[in-house]
Amino acid sequence: MLDDATMQAWLRVALDEARTGLAEGGIPIGAALIGPDGHVLGHGHNRRVQEGDPTLHAETVAFRNAGRRRSYDGTTMVTTLSPCWYCSGLVRQFGISRVVIGEATTFTGGHDWLAENGVEIVMLDDAECVELMEQFIAANPTLWMEDIGDDGEQP
Amino acid sequence: MLDDATMQAWLRVALDEARTGLAEGGIPIGAALIGPDGHVLGHGHNRRVQEGDPTLHAETVAFRNAGRRRSYDGTTMVTTLSPCWYCSGLVRQFGISRVVIGEATTFTGGHDWLAENGVEIVMLDDAECVELMEQFIAANPTLWMEDIGDDGEQP
Numbered sequence: 001m002l003d004d005a006t007m008q009a010w011l012r013v014a015l016d017e018a019r020t021g022l023a024e025g026g027i028p029i030g031a032a033l034i035g036p037d038g039h040v041l042g043h044g045h046n047r048r049v050q051e052g053d054p055t056l057h058a059e060t061v062a063f064r065n066a067g068r069r070r071s072y073d074g075t076t077m078v079t080t081l082s083p084c085w086y087c088s089g090l091v092r093q094f095g096i097s098r099v100v101i102g103e104a105t106t107f108t109g110g111h112d113w114l115a116e117n118g119v120e121i122v123m124l125d126d127a128e129c130v131e132l133m134e135q136f137i138a139a140n141p142t143l144w145m146e147d148i149g150d151d152g153e154q155p
Numbered sequence: 156m157l158d159d160a161t162m163q164a165w166l167r168v169a170l171d172e173a174r175t176g177l178a179e180g181g182i183p184i185g186a187a188l189i190g191p192d193g194h195v196l197g198h199g200h201n202r203r204v205q206e207g208d209p210t211l212h213a214e215t216v217a218f219r220n221a222g223r224r225r226s227y228d229g230t231t232m233v234t235t236l237s238p239c240w241y242c243s244g245l246v247r248q249f250g251i252s253r254v255v256i257g258e259a260t261t262f263t264g265g266h267d268w269l270a271e272n273g274v275e276i277v278m279l280d281d282a283e284c285v286e287l288m289e290q291f292i293a294a295n296p297t298l299w300m301e302d303i304g305d306d307g308e309q310p
Contacts, residue, residue, distance in 0.1 A: 085247040085248035093303065093304050150250075
């Protein structure tokens with residue numbers, strides 16, 4: 001099942017979400033939760049700006065939109081960007097089996113930690129994902145920093 | 156500021172939320188985000204059952220209810236129960252400075268990992284919090300397992 005065409009189709013769902021978020025004036029990150037049979041269980045995009053809600057990262061929105069489930073065994077989270085610690089923690093806690101990542105060039109979250117803890121990580125290094133975030137961050141650096149909890153102070 | 160009476164007062168906000176959740180038929184975990192000046196920024200309780208939304212852990216609801224913020228430096232998350240990986244990831248990503256925990260007897264999440272990464276952890280070992288969760292888990296084992304992503308299968 002995990003051929004390149006399948007992963008590109010999943011990434012396309014996430015990328016379409018990211019572009020929808022951008023068109024809404026939001027942060028352009030999209031994600032989808034894929035079931036063990038390859039079908040999309042839920043998809044969504046970052047909605048911090050749109051709803052004034054800092055918990056609405058793309059991955060958590062996709063997870064929410066998949067509804068309540070008894071097991072995440074065999075599921076895949078596909079996301080346009082390396083998942084932050086918050087979203088990585090979601091993946092680990094709920095036992096999501098695999099994360100397919102558009103890019104980790106503009107931001108690196110917890111995907112190495114997930115790999116160390118038994119989650120399969122697939123890094124696509126997708127140029128379209130990189131370009132989308134590079135342009136967004138260049139134009140909205142403060143908003144981007146807010147979304148990842150970077151207050152600009154030295155820790 | 157961090158005297159015992161202050162921490163007990165914060166825990167009381169979280170415990171009141173947990174009891175509200177229980178009365179609604181939900182999972183009895185409550186939390187609050189406290190500002191650097193000691194005032195409550197947001198509070199909430201687990202709403203998985205009430206809203207059919209698996210992302211609504213007590214800590215994420217409290218964080219959401221505090222609204223958008225540019226910095227979490229100096230804030231405290233007080234929670235009735237040790238934060239799961241999802242909620243621990245939230246604390247780490249957004250730079251919440253301290254976590255005050257009612258108990259880690261019935262469930263142990265990522266608080267040691269947070270401590271290793273510079274978050275101040277205060278463990279209260281509160282008997283009321285333990286009793287609340289023990290009774291809930293005994294009466295609702297499957298619901299509780301669902302909330303922490305335990306599908307009952309061996310990993």
